[in-house]
Amino acid sequence: MSVYVQGILFLSCINLIAVLGLSLLTGFTGSFNFGQAGFLAIGAYAATLMTVKVHAPFAVALVTGMLASGLVSILLGYPTLRLKGDYFAIATLGFAEAVRLLIENLEKVTGGSRGIPSIPTKTSLGTLVPVTLAIVWVMRNYIASRHGRNCVAVREDETAAQAIAVNVFRYKQISFFVNGLLAGLSGGFMAHYVGFIQPSMFGIQKSTELIVMVIFGGMHSITGSVLSAVVLTSLPEVLRAAAAWRLVMYGAAVVFIMVVRPEGLLGSWELNIRSIKAMYRGASQFFRHLYLRAFHGTA
């Protein structure tokens, strides 16, 4: 595999981990998180400080990053998740900016706006890909479980969910916590893949990119998120020339999706063996029909 393709695979997996968390929180539970980059930043800095300052093993550093980000999401979620979605969205947006400012200004620990250079690049495809696949599998099962259905119930109608004895706040909190863990993990992998971190890597633009990936693939589909994370990570690499117009098109596409097909590319449809088989069957029937009509005059 060429280094270039490997690079895309690395970034796709790293983005996908953060997107899966966001998919659970925003897509399935319905809480709009505008500040995913803030959680990435916490995970990235916590993991990096562990490897650079404490010389901890990579796995310990990653877990530290996850837990740091998860803990912060519990603390932030406690006051904000009880409120209406708007407050939560703006709180996460403000939170991400606050994290970035804090990192920029705590120069002694974080290196300020110049960041932390020469982090050992310990992320390898051998660990990243299996971990990503495992997370996809766990998330898929979680969504299919009773708990996943409860999340969907919270998204569809909080009052109705409460009426059938779903603890709305608790499910939101679990989703937010899992989102924090995954974002932290993604940040840790990212820092140890790129080799340096700076606060400017965790701006609003990063949060936007991640949320756009969730919306593109279908807010109610795990495999949709997988598909869109891979496609949207490799697209800008392929279309380098149009780099400046990329975000313009993202914006237009998001509005278009909301107006025309708000459930996104796959909607609540999951890609699996059965659905691919069904798609194949449908397609082959269609082509058979065309063939018969064109060459035998029967239909």
Added chain:
Amino acid sequence: MIWQEIINGISIGGVYALIAVGYSLVYSVLNFSNFAHGEVLMIGAYIGFYALTALRFPFWLAIALSIVLGGVVAITLEKIGYRPLRLRKAPTLYFMISAMGLSIFLQNFTLVTIGPNFRTYPEVFSFDPFEIGSLSIGSLDLIIFVTTAFCLGLLTWFIYKTKLGVAIQAAAYNMRVASLMGINPDLVVSIVFFMAGASAGIAGVMFGMKYTVYPWMGSLTIKAFIAAVVGGLGSLPGAVLGAFILGVTETFAAAFVSSAFRDLFSFALMIFIIILRPGGLMGVVVKEKA
């Protein structure tokens, strides 16, 4: 010293108030936060800038242009991004996402077409400060304050004293019942977006004169949003109160702690208020009904 900081805080709070009112207006009628509001402000600022520099319009004409075009842009955005969702009775989440899409689009479109340069408004007013005793007030700050007060007064008059204003209040209370009473919901929403856009247009010119104009200046309006949340989303007097509280908090934080931590203080203020009073200072917590 303290009085001077309070004056500075009120002057920045005035601009926040003008933007926050736009958020609250839209929220009160449509029950969602219009994240694209900041981009209307940015467009208003650019319109004012080009009217003054490229077209050499007099100042009053430039500001009138950004008021009208700001309103028109806001209505257009509503027709493109929100109206289809409104007709389909889509959940609030979709409105927020659509607003985010509009905001990304406008911001990056400006970035690609006009460029990332910071542009400075030509000096329309002299910046000589007034001296009152030991206090000094910038003349631009004073003009901004007077303009803000005038606009807010006009808005209040319109909403509480005119027939259309009463229609807006009715729609804010219950859109469905209001439309049964012969109020055209499309018209009300358009008027609300026009008012929000027009106030963003003025605020854009004010912001441009006080600071500079650049494509991502719309993200500054997160401060105004915080003000609207602190005051209570959907409440106009709340938005104004929240804006002044935020302005004063910010200048105090910058003066007595560190200007680097100013934004942290505004964020902390919001979280603090949300914990103490979930509906904001003057808002009411409306329980969702089945």
